[in-house]
Amino acid sequence: MREMENKVLPLTCLDLANFDLHQSAVSLKQACMDCGFFYVINHGISEELKEEVFEQSKKFFDLPLEDKMKALRNETHRGYSPALEQNQIHGDYNKESFFMGTEGLKDDSLGAKPFYRPNIWPDSDVLPGWRTTMENYHLELLRVCKAIARILALALDLDADYFDTSEMLENPIAYMRLLHYEGDICKDKDMKPQKWEYVPSIDGAYIVNLGDVLERWSNGLFKSTLHRVLANGQDRYSIPFFLSPSHDCLIECLPTCQSEKNLPKYPAIKCSAYLTQRYKESHRETRASPENRPK
16 A cells, blocks of 8 residues: 655754753653654764764775674674665665674673673774774763653653663663664554654754653553654665663553553563564574684
């Protein structure tokens, strides 16, 4: 069935320099109920760091395939994924990507869990400084996400520090992904035909979209919006960041999002089980062969 024409979607702009957190929470709540997408400005990440991380990303993807395959993703989804490895859905087009995430220490309880295992890195002799740049950017994005989470908590009528616990965002599962990306969104996932809306970029701003965990936490109040990638005939690079609660967090309806007349819509599930299920759905079973595994 033919899709309807795209239109530009106006989004709420969340200003992290705004000291009126109540005002920010009110506008953010409306954005999350409407489409689950919003801009973030005054986030404190320097343009110099952003330029450097995109330059380093391009350097990796410009390497010969043989060199990139030395960092082929492992069973914990870290490392390089060649084009066509991921399931192509919702208009997605062929892309290659590189995954990295939060690492646990070898001697702590997190280090033994799949979503905190060590990252795979390209050879430092081939890409000097690459790892340091990526780790610095990962830390900065995590800082911004935690600031947003405090406003989201207020928007859900919770205390601002509600998510600042060890089982939620003190020990999060936080992935950063290097890839080519350009997207528009469909606010109503069940509409037939689907009505897609274009989200333009704003200089200096990040585009944030809510994921399925927040939709489940909020009992469907906040939207995890279907979005897709469209090719424009040019090489494009993007670095999305994915934040989930800790490995052992039980994802269940928040106390402020349920009542006798509004019972929980989703069954409780541990975060690690939910993410494992989602990764299996979105990745084909390509694994590093012995000759391609990092030494």
